[in-house]
Each structure stands twice: as C-alpha cells, then as structure tokens.
Amino acid sequence: MENIPCKPGTAFAFIKALQNVNDKLLEKNADEEEIFDVVLVxxxxxxxxxxxxxxxxxxxxRIERASLTGGSDxxxxxxxxxxxxxxSADVDQVKKALDHGMAAAVVQKQVTNETTEQLRIAFDGDSVLFSDESERIVKEQGLLDFFAHETAKANEPIGEGPLKNFAERLGRMQKKFPRYSSSVTDNPIRTYLVTARSMASAGKRALLTxxxxxxEMDETFFLSGAIKAxxxxxxxPHLFFDDQPKHIKAASETGTPSAHVPHGIAQDYCGKQKIKRTLSSQF
Structure with missing residues (x-):
C-alpha cells in the first residue's frame, strides 16, 4: 500500500494553485519572502x-515541512x-484552532475539482471575513432591526472575522501583480465576496469595511438571500468559505469545494435547531 498514491482530496487543486502563485512570485523576484508555505500536520x-x-x-x-504528532494534539x-x-476534516481541531485565534475551516469531503493555475478563493462576509455582529442581530432581532442597525452604523467598520488576516495576506500578494488588465487571468490570485447581504440596504458598510x-475583492456578489450555489x-473557486452549513451543503452538492467556518451566532442557532428537531422526534 505504501507505493499506491492516495487519491487527490478536496484541497488538492487549492494546493497546486498555491504553488503556481509561488512560482509567479519568484519569477518576479527571486528573493521574494512572502510566499505560501504549506505545512502537513x-x-x-x-x-x-x-x-x-x-x-x-x-x-x-512541494510540501517540505510537516508535523507528524503520533496522536498528540x-x-x-x-x-x-x-x-x-x-x-482539516476534523471539526473539533478546527474549533480549537479558531479558539486560539487562527483562521481555520472544516474541509468538506468531496471529489476534487479540476486543477487550474489561477488561485480563486470565495469568502462569505459575516462571521467569515467580518465578525458576527450584524448576523447576530438578524438571528436574534430580525431583518428590520438588522437594516436599521446597518443604516445607523453605515460609516463604521464591521469587526474582524476569523479569516480576515488570511484574506489580507492574499491581498498583499495580489498587489505584487497587475491589479487591473484586459484579462482577468493576468493576476494569479482572484478573490470573491459572496454574501447574503443586500446591496442598497447593507452593502455600503461591507465595502467601506x-x-x-x-x-479589495475582485468580484462582489450581494445576493439579498438568493441561493449562493x-x-x-x-x-x-478552489475553496468557498462560509459559516452556515446550509450554504456549504448546497455548494458542495453542486461541485464547489467548500470549507465550513464553525464560528459565530449561526453555530448556536444550528445547535438549537438540531435540539428542537430531536425533541420533536421524541413525541
């Protein structure tokens, strides 16, 4: 078995695209230090x-660094x-990493997508790039209070979410290449914001944040509740990050490699729904 290669997993094309970005960066500057460093844990x-x-x-x-922990945390x-x-595919380990202030997500097990050279990453907004401040109001008080809150806070940045620092690093790398050109493939990194926010009612604050x-995202989609898949x-994208399992499930079922970020009010809400369904099934 040792000589039989493992089959590519969900993040395989993602890692290959990271390598391509590194190659392009080193072509521009052989002494470039800000490159992706993949570590197997x-x-x-x-x-x-x-x-x-x-x-x-x-x-x-090209994975040269690793921690083989022999069962330890x-x-x-x-x-x-x-x-x-x-x-990771281990939700408990991902939650621990998030609790330690690291960007982390649970990769869904599915057939890997086709390898492409350009790295494409799609982010949800609230509870992923941004804090769950606004999403908490939606869940606890409803949409009308959410819109009122966003209008009142329109010129105030939203708090940072768990993947904000990772997105910032992508942005710094992206700026080392032509930002705008006649071809969207001239830059080896392309980023997307795919959010359930409405544009006129709640988009301004997200963009100002x-x-x-x-x-800056290359492409932004304000879906106002429309299905994301x-x-x-x-x-x-090589990976789509979202905090809500329903969006992850729908994306995965249509062939989008997805990673769940178990962070924010949506996790409590999903937990309550599961408890409610369990209690209902008992009576």
Missing amino acids: TQNHGDTSIRIINSINHYGL PIEYLKAWNTCLFL LRSWGL PFLKTIN
Missing part, C-alpha cells in the same frame, strides 16, 4: 506516513508554525 506516526510522502512526490507537491504546533490558515482594511458554480 497529521496525528499519524512517522513510520505510518511513508505513503503520504510517496503521494506528495507522485503528484509533484497538533494545536500547539500550529502556533509554532505561525499558521495563517488551518484546513474592506476599504478600511486596504482589502449557482453563482459559486460559475465562479468555480
């Missing part, structure tokens, strides 16, 4: 990881690696 023991190493080499993945090692983004961070299918 696994709770496997070293002597059971030969197949992983063989698979990495088989697919031409990898969270402290993530801090030692100065982790910018932690991806991004501006205050010095962050059809738009994501057209975008065809």
Whole structure:
C-alpha cells in the first residue's frame, strides 16, 4: 500500500494553485519572502506516513515541512508554525484552532475539482471575513432591526472575522501583480465576496469595511438571500468559505469545494435547531 498514491482530496487543486502563485512570485523576484508555505500536520506516526510522502512526490507537491504528532494534539504546533490558515476534516481541531485565534475551516469531503493555475478563493462576509455582529442581530432581532442597525452604523467598520488576516495576506500578494488588465487571468490570485447581504440596504458598510482594511475583492456578489450555489458554480473557486452549513451543503452538492467556518451566532442557532428537531422526534 505504501507505493499506491492516495487519491487527490478536496484541497488538492487549492494546493497546486498555491504553488503556481509561488512560482509567479519568484519569477518576479527571486528573493521574494512572502510566499505560501504549506505545512502537513497529521496525528499519524512517522513510520505510518511513508505513503503520504510517496503521494506528495507522485503528484509533484512541494510540501517540505510537516508535523507528524503520533496522536498528540497538533494545536500547539500550529502556533509554532505561525499558521495563517488551518484546513482539516476534523471539526473539533478546527474549533480549537479558531479558539486560539487562527483562521481555520472544516474541509468538506468531496471529489476534487479540476486543477487550474489561477488561485480563486470565495469568502462569505459575516462571521467569515467580518465578525458576527450584524448576523447576530438578524438571528436574534430580525431583518428590520438588522437594516436599521446597518443604516445607523453605515460609516463604521464591521469587526474582524476569523479569516480576515488570511484574506489580507492574499491581498498583499495580489498587489505584487497587475491589479487591473484586459484579462482577468493576468493576476494569479482572484478573490470573491459572496454574501447574503443586500446591496442598497447593507452593502455600503461591507465595502467601506474592506476599504478600511486596504482589502479589495475582485468580484462582489450581494445576493439579498438568493441561493449562493449557482453563482459559486460559475465562479468555480478552489475553496468557498462560509459559516452556515446550509450554504456549504448546497455548494458542495453542486461541485464547489467548500470549507465550513464553525464560528459565530449561526453555530448556536444550528445547535438549537438540531435540539428542537430531536425533541420533536421524541413525541
């Protein structure tokens, strides 16, 4: 079995695209230091990881750093690696990483999408790039109070969400290449904001928040509650990050590689709904 390569997973094309960005950065500047550094973190023991190493080499993945923890909790090692983004299929480990202030998400298991050179990342807004401040009002007080809140706070930035720092790093790398040109593929990184916010009623604050961070999305979609999956299918991102399981499920079912960010009020709300359904089934 050690010589049989593992099948590509959901994040395979994502990692290949990261490598392409690194190649483009180093072509521009051989001394460039701000490049992606992929670290493999696994709770496997070293002597059971030969197949992983063989698979990495088989697919031409340049992953030179790793922590093989032999069953111990990898969270402290993530801090030692100065982790910018932690991806895992283990929801408990992701929640621990988020609690430690790291950007993290649960990658959904599905067939990997086709490898493309341009790195395309799609972000939800509230509870992902932004804090859950506004989403909390929607859940607890309703849409009318949400719109009133956004109008009153229109010129005040929204708080930072768990993936804000990762998006900022993407933005810094992106600015090393032509930002605007006749072809959208001239830049090896393309970013998308796909939010349920309405444009006229709640879009201004989101855009001003991004501006205050010095962050600009290449494409922004204010869907005002419309289903996200059809738009994501057209975008065809390497990863789509969202805090709500229903959006992740719909995106994954239509072939969009997705990563759930278990953060914010939506997690409490989903938990309450699950409890309610369980109680209902008992009577």
